[in-house]
Amino acid sequence: MNRVLLRLPLIALGIGLVAVFATACGSGSDEAPAGAKTLSFKLTDQGCDPAEAKVPAGPVSFEVENAGTSKVTEFEVLDGTEILGEKENLSSGFSADFTLTLEEGTYTLYCPGGENERGTLTVTAN
Amino acid sequence: MIPTLVIALREGVEASLIVGIIAAFLVKESRGDALRQMWVGVAIAIALCIGVAVVLRVVGQQLPQREQEGLETVIGLIAVTAVSYMIVWMRRHARSFKAALEGSAATALATGSTLALVGMAFLAVLREGFETSVFMLAAFQDASDTTAAGAGAVVGLLTALAIGVGIYRGGVRINLARFFRVTGLVLVFVAAGLLATSLHTAHEAGWFNGLQSQALDLTWLVQPGTISGSLLTGMLGLQPTPTLGEALIYAMYAAPMAVYVLWPDRLRLRRAPARTRTAPAESPA
Numbered sequence: 001m002n003r004v005l006l007r008l009p010l011i012a013l014g015i016g017l018v019a020v021f022a023t024a025c026g027s028g029s030d031e032a033p034a035g036a037k038t039l040s041f042k043l044t045d046q047g048c049d050p051a052e053a054k055v056p057a058g059p060v061s062f063e064v065e066n067a068g069t070s071k072v073t074e075f076e077v078l079d080g081t082e083i084l085g086e087k088e089n090l091s092s093g094f095s096a097d098f099t100l101t102l103e104e105g106t107y108t109l110y111c112p113g114g115e116n117e118r119g120t121l122t123v124t125a126n
Numbered sequence: 127m128i129p130t131l132v133i134a135l136r137e138g139v140e141a142s143l144i145v146g147i148i149a150a151f152l153v154k155e156s157r158g159d160a161l162r163q164m165w166v167g168v169a170i171a172i173a174l175c176i177g178v179a180v181v182l183r184v185v186g187q188q189l190p191q192r193e194q195e196g197l198e199t200v201i202g203l204i205a206v207t208a209v210s211y212m213i214v215w216m217r218r219h220a221r222s223f224k225a226a227l228e229g230s231a232a233t234a235l236a237t238g239s240t241l242a243l244v245g246m247a248f249l250a251v252l253r254e255g256f257e258t259s260v261f262m263l264a265a266f267q268d269a270s271d272t273t274a275a276g277a278g279a280v281v282g283l284l285t286a287l288a289i290g291v292g293i294y295r296g297g298v299r300i301n302l303a304r305f306f307r308v309t310g311l312v313l314v315f316v317a318a319g320l321l322a323t324s325l326h327t328a329h330e331a332g333w334f335n336g337l338q339s340q341a342l343d344l345t346w347l348v349q350p351g352t353i354s355g356s357l358l359t360g361m362l363g364l365q366p367t368p369t370l371g372e373a374l375i376y377a378m379y380a381a382p383m384a385v386y387v388l389w390p391d392r393l394r395l396r397r398a399p400a401r402t403r404t405a406p407a408e409s410p411a
Contacts, residue, residue: 070129070351081338091129093270113350
């Protein structure tokens with residue numbers, strides 16, 4: 001029985017290594033392609049700043065920074081109810097970025113906890 | 127300091143709660159030998175998470191958010207199963223706790239179940255560990271005031287650890303038979319919270335997009351950015367604005383399980399024959 005119990009940490013290590021590889025491979029898609037438009041947002045007590053944004057269709061790089069609020073720590077881009085991209089646990093001063101390829105349409109910017117939680121992102125035709 | 131404290135506390139408590147419960151359960155159910163294996167697993171998980179976070183920072187990559195949420199969802203569902211198993215196990219053996227001495231073979235967990243719980247503790251740390259490690263590194267490097275942010279994050283994490291230790295110590299001392307209904311009910315709400323949280327992370331993983339309208343406004347209770355809010359979210363899975371799906375799945379789990387835990391012994395259907403039906407000449411066993 002001792003041998004069985006000792007194998008468990010090794011199995012755990014194996015699972016862990018798989019997780020590491022999955023993580024490493026997954027993060028390759030974070031790279032913003034050349035020519036991506038950049039939108040910068042700040043998290044404030046009011047929510048997403050700016051709350052309205054417009055960008056042409058194609059790859060869009062979202063740069064988010066917490067400008068000193070403790071109420072809002074998350075930034076999401078939604079298409080209806082589907083979350084296309086998000087960053088969370090953004091404490092005061094933290095920043096993060098992610099890239100999405102967006103088609104023409106209207107999307108929601110969501111900064112939960114802010115006074116005005118939801119904003120609009122309009123993606124225009126190219 | 128508080129902003130990073132509450133995040134580290136919430137993330138940490140989500141892991142230390144499960145580990146504390148499992149550790150106490152293993153000791154109570156006479157599998158203290160598995161406890162050491164559990165700590166080894168937890169240590170490996172912590173090392174893995176720190177390692178991944180450091181590698182990500184060195185390489186300049188961010189944690190892949192969708193995959194992280196997917197991992198949290200899968201492990202969250204496994205955790206619901208584990209806690210449910212503990213509740214049912216405690217219910218079934220509540221009567222024999224009174225009859226048999228603690229430590230007897232009759233109440234000991236089977237080896238398979240023990241290994242499953244040890245594995246669960248490892249997974250529970252992994253579930254929050256990656257995000258927490260990445261967050262801790264960011265607190266010391268990215269924050270506008272890294273000293274306050276770093277200190278807050280460390281205090282939050284240490285508090286989460288203390289809570290886990292407290293749960294373990296309290297759980298070991300508690301008389302499960304006498305306090306089963308109380309501890310069982312608490313576990314029901316922990317599991318219901320885990321289930322609702324798993325639906326929340328499933329949405330963030332892009333797996334579930336239905337029933338997303340806001341069902342309740344709990345911001346009066348679960349105040350974002352506060353210590354109480356982070357404890358309520360971390361330990362009981364309560365969100366400030368739960369969606370319809372989250373509220374439904376919470377109720378659908380909590381209601382029947384609470385009834386199961388609270389159901390009086392006398393009314394339980396039992397296969398054993400009632401003693402009153404035996405012939406008067408026979409003496410009770």
